Amino acid sequence: MSSLKRLLVGEPLRTERLATERLTNPKALAVFSSDALSSVAYATEEILLTLFLAGSAALNLSLPVAFAIALLFFVVVFSYRQTVFAYPTGGGSYIVARSNLGLLPGLTAGAALLIDYVLTVAVSVSSGIAAVTSAVPALYPHRVALALLAVAILVAGNLRGVRESGNLFSAPTYLFIVSTLTMIALGVFRYATGTLAPVTAPVPPPAVPVPLTTFLILRAFASGCAALTGTEAISNGVQAFHEPVSRNAAKTLVWMAVLAVTMFLGITFLAHVLGLTPQTETIISQVNRSVFGSGALYYVTQAGTMLILVLAANTSFADFPRLASIIGRDGFLPRQMANRGDRLVFSNGIILLGVLSSLLIVYFEGKTHSLIPLYAVGVFLSFTLSQSGMVIHWWRSRKEDRQWLTHALINGTGAIVTGVVFVVIAVTKFTGGAWVVVVLIPVTVGLFLAIRRHYDAVAQDLRISLETKVKPVDHIIVVPVAGIHRAVAATMAYAKSLGPEIHAVHVSVDPAETEKLKAKWEKWDPGVPLTVVPSPYRSLTGPLVRYIDGLQRKEKVKFVTVVIAEFVPRHWWQFLLHNQSALWLQAALHFRPHTAIVSVPFHLKH
Known part of the structure; x- marks a missing residue:
């Protein structure tokens, strides 16, 4: 068994090597941004799926909705950019909320993020396998087995260590970035030159069209906000960067935002001008096929999409164990979560995330659309709590920081906007499955508190006076x-x-x-x-x-x-x-x- 472990995980690393297990900015972009970058592969489709309920004419609203989401993306990113400078030790929403708003808001943010990380793995892997089955429909009946295999590969890769996982997963991330940007650039060029023909295949209208109401548009906006998931990952993992950690994390955060927004708007624009509608084949696959045809470039881009969607889960594997270790160190999760394994990673957290996400994939049969309604509720709640906490942080620092008011206004704007979006998502997706997350968050907080009470009781039982004499017993x-x-x-x-x-x-x-x-x-x-x-x-x-x-x-x-x-x-x-x-x-x-x-x-x- 030891030999098998060494083969899969590698030789143990000495504790002194921890300082060398840091990531360069390009590798950090691959590790921490793959979730946010990959979300562009299905965010457009989620907008279209909702708008299409009101008929094909409603799809014209996809671009305004996408621009609103892009604006929200930059608001959140610049709010988190301030967080990485204010809290260079990492911890993200949990640390910020607990330090400034109190224990319960901090635990709520932590619970929301942990739940969202599990959902991220399930959604990302299921979406990646959907990209495969779009290209090879014969594999569709085997989607659950393929998804579980992908999760197992991610677990094994992350157990090998932070730097090695960065080496493993950088190439697929950059393949997706280059291939998608190439597809968008060529598509826009062909549209400008009049050589990009709209799709003319007949599309059956919805069985029972619904009225195009403000509520439906808000639902489309809420679904498209899946594009923002993973935005907080860099603020949680600041300590994984090379020194100066805050500056490098901030640079990577901005690059992530620019790339994600460019690809998201580009795909939405091309889907709009091509007149694409939701079908069995994914929207990004339809755009890809319309731009490149069915040749080698189509399959290369589709392979890049599949890889980034699967590896988007790697963002969760980078952040879930770190956040669980911090919460465990504070006594609200089992203390084993704070222990580093042979390769200086939080192995228990990695394995736990793999098990929980696999259970979700099996339960929902690897269907992305069944998982999406559960998605993004927790992450926007954590966004709101984090940005609200940062406002309090700048208020407390007003005597030392002359620019505190500017910083507070930026984070205050972020708190208000993300708070509104959280309410919109919770309301519009509540009956579709978001109620599960709304219930799970307080249940998880209750679990945190129960674990802490146990540890406090154990400490009380073990407490001893230094004047106590040790006597032999019969x-x-x-x-x-x-x-x-x-x-x-x-x-x-x-x-x-x-x-x-x-x-x-x-x-x-x-x-x-x-x-x-x-x-x-x-x-x-x-x-x-x-x-x-x-x-x-x-x-x-x-x-x-x-x-x-x-x-x-x-x-x-x-x-x-x-x-x-x-x-x-x-x-x-x-x-x-x-x-x-x-x-x-x-x-x-x-x-x-x-x-x-x-x-x-x-x-x-x-």
Whole structure:
């Protein structure tokens, strides 16, 4: 197993290497921006899907809606640009909200982001597989298996370390950027020269057209706001950049915004002038085919789209473990989340994210449109809390920072705009599935608080005065005996080193075999009498525990030490050939108060 782990994950890295596991700006763009960049591949389609409910004529509103989303994108980006300078240690919305707004707003932001990261993996991978099935329809029935395989590859890649995951995932990200920008540039050129023909294939109207209302337009806007997911990722991972971390993070954030908005508006514009409508084939695939035809460039661009959509999940794999480690360090998630693995990454968080997102993919059968209604609610809530927290931060810093009012106005604008968008998304998508996230966020916050209460209670139980004197305690020693062999002999020898009062106990499930054992015991004579406890129902642990309870009451001692002989086979598969009674007994005694369990391993040679 160790060899397999080394093959998949790589050799362990020394702790001193942590400072060298930093990302250059180009690699950081690939790692932290793949979610935001990939969202342009389906954001246009989500706008069109909603507008098309009112008929083909309503699709003319796609460009105004896209421009509104692009403006919102820049507002959010410049708000977060201030955050990376104000909080260079990272942590993003959770740290900002908790530091400035209080505990509950901070935990709410943390819960919203963690939920959104899980959804990001499920949506991104499902969208990437949709790009594959658009190009190769025969693979559509296998979409769930392909999606789970993609998640497994992402987990393995991220377990290898931050820098190595950047090396692995940079090429696909830049393939998508170059191929998509090329497609847009050529498409705009062909449109300007009159060589880009609109799609003329007949499209059936919606079965029951709905009126084009303000509410429907807001729904389209809310769906298209999926383009903003992942915007906060860089502010969460500032410490992954080379020094100066804030400046490099800010530069990467601006480049991400410019690239994402350019591609989003370009795809929406081309879909509009081509007269494209939502079909089984994705919108970006239709644009791609209209510009490049069905030749090699189409498949290269479609491959880049598939890769970026799958690797968009890598943004979550970069940020979910970091955020979980910070929340875990504060005692609101299991402390194991804050532990770094062999490759200096937060391995537990990576594995947990892989498991949760895989469950979502299986439950929703890898269908992007089933997952999208759950999407973006949490991220806009975290945007709003973060920007509101930054306003408080600048107010508190007004004596040290002469430009505090300008900074506060920028973040205040961001807070108001994202707050309005959050309400719009929550209302327009509520019945479509957003209610699940709205319910999950407070449930997750409740879980955070329950975990913290547990840790506080444990700390209270463990607290000790430095004046407390350590005194020895009396104890009795119990050695369970199944038979007479070398493992039992070694266990008896060790038990005798712990104290003089030893009780050897045999639980009898076969009277005839028990009589033979008693005769052998008397002949062997280890210096300790053998007590036989009958077990008419053939249970081993229950009668032994009851015997220990009675013995402890009889002897009037506080502690009992149970010394257990345990076979250790030479090969892992040989464990399956033994009944593991020692492990079952340890499990039964583990929760018994005032009981020390000592395992004496006997290593088998064959």
